[in-house]
Amino acid sequence: MLVLPAVFYLGLFIAYPFLMSIYMSFTDAQAGNQKWTYVGPQNYSKVENYQILANDFVLATLPSAEQARQLAAARAQGKIVTEPAGRRFRAIAEVNGRRIPLLEMDKEDDAAFLGGTILQDLDWRIEKAAGEKFRVVAHASDAPVTFGPYADRAALKRELKEDILVPARTSVKTNGKGVVQDPNFTLAVKNTFKYTFGTEIIKLCIGIPCALILNRRFGGRRLLRGLLVIPWVIPIALSAQAWLWILDSTYSVINWCLVHWGILSPSKIINFRGDKDWAMLSVIAVNVWRGFPFTTIVILAGLTAIPDEILERARLDGANAFQRFVHVIAPMVRPILMVSLLFSLIFSFTDFNTIWIITKGGPYDQTQVLSTYAYQLGVNAGYLGKGAAISLFMFPIMAVMVFFMLQFLRREA
């Protein structure tokens, strides 16, 4: 009889939101948009065109450094000429008496413009090449030279082969409306993995020694065990306020201490939430602070479950403390450690609170993870369909992680 309410509950609170977001990700759902129409998988992926990004054009390979330097020095006097080549137009750089065919385009204007970019805007560097030769390389330090857009893959393939006449580093950029084509989405995926694995590794590095220490018998052990769980039990919304102060750009207590002790000069204080590397480290630190008690307690439970007699036997067998850890303690704790890791991975992978409170994904999306980006795009920006699509991307990734960990546990058992 209890099956019915259970099915009802599962249907209402678990299946419905899940199925709803799947449906939503296939519609043009937007804030203020009363009627949702089916639009196919375009929220996930819709390619509009392709571009070729090219950099590091090798203009010439010369036998001596002197010749290379002369060529590079003469570029101010050089010029681009265009001439027809079949149905297309070829841009040729004339520098220091050399004619260097650079590229071919359908339109003469395009050829002249891109040729001019390579000649005038890029840095010309001299690099050593194989066989005691020297190359002159045109390098774009900020943004690569863009060719295109091209409507389809066939055109892209042809252009990749025919456009650039000198050796260069090329890559293809896909433009479109789907989240897969969204560079911020790619960044969020990268950040999610950085954040998840960063926190998990650090949690283990702190949790294992903590558990080993707390497993020893000493006065105040109970008190310390109690204190340990505080970060885990107080609501993140409260504890994060303390962290906001610790990580404040002006009043950070860490900066104050570092300056006070003379480690840091006042002009070089760390902008924890404003610098891209420090921001990622900051959110990782807050998550670790919050999550490591759980890891510690789970490992501690595993340690307590090891019978004293086994450790005594290991001592009699001649194992020193390190060998006891490697050969006896670690293998016996491993199964429970994997379970804790699995839980912890899921929590970190889907974590929203920590990042939203500390950085809101900033600066410039450098701490944007999938969950915050889904919220940002789906709720704040109103693109519900895309937001749903992003959230659903987490599902297969987590399924794979869970699958491998369960597989591991089954092998252990």
Next chain:
Amino acid sequence: MADVVLERVEKRFGDVRAVAGIDLTVRDQEFLILVGPSGCGKTTTLRMIAGLEEVTAGDIRIAGRFVTHLAPRDRDIAMVFQSYALYPHMTVYRNMSFSLKLRGMPKAELDHRVREVATILGLTEHLQRKPRQLSGGQRQRVAVGAALCRQAGVLLFDEPLSNLDAKLRVHMRTELKRLHQSVRSTMVYVTHDQVEAMTMGDRIVIMNGGTICQIGTPLEIYDTPASSFVAGFIGSPPMNFFDGEIAADPEVGVLLTGGLRLPLARPDLASSAGRKVVFGIRPEHISLAESGRAVSDVTWAALGKPAKVPATIEVIEPLGHRVILTARCSAGAFQMETEIHAGIRAGESADLWFDMNRAYLFDPKSEAAI
């Protein structure tokens, strides 16, 4: 080979004296049993020999070497634990070879030794299994095997059979005894089971309250218990005790409470008439008929005649070939053992015969044998 010498060894846990300064010598290749009720200090003594417990005072020597402050691994000992203490994540092979591997033994030699021990213990076909795939008896053998592989001078056993079922325990008892005869290393074996102690040991050490009550061969301890504690601890069912006093007139005897007077063949006690004593007799030394023989194969000797005790049979407990009777005489209730076909029924009155050659007297205060 190795002998173990304990000199005034003492262990305190806070204010509690778990072991109160004992002297003990375990001879080379001896199978020595430490036996006593729980909390008597036998396990603590064993753990001090192993080095798992610090010694508060006194010295321990193994093979003439002072080991009191040495780490367990440097003591030339191996130990079998009550819970077997097998590494659950290792195969039987790795469990047995772990200590050798840590000592850096070459692989070929290690393999040879593990297989040799596995053959002795019948574990060859289980070498690649994990402990949880084995039965209790097999695990027990792996634990013994792991200790044997070390080829240590002294093997320590901490109640190794107490986790086995009764049938397997009897079997393993024989196995361990046979093993001792073939490997001939010194063995110290802790148990609380007096049957195990009697059947397995070359010598038995009976402990109580952190002190040693008596050391001797099983027969010595059975025949000449040093105190009423030892007498009551060894033997099943236990010895019967009655309070009484020495009577000397007209001939030497013991007068039990309730007015029962039994003759004693102890002319040396003629002068101590009136002395309070505890009278003890084992159930197997009480019989139903004067002409009958007691369990012991000792015939009625000339020294003392069997004494007649009128009693009522209260309870009959058949064990199979023997039967235990609980009877009551004027001095109190007691147990006796007889043949199952004796034809006695509960509630009947009978004249029972105490074999006075096998009677013991103890001092009620010091518990020492008189």
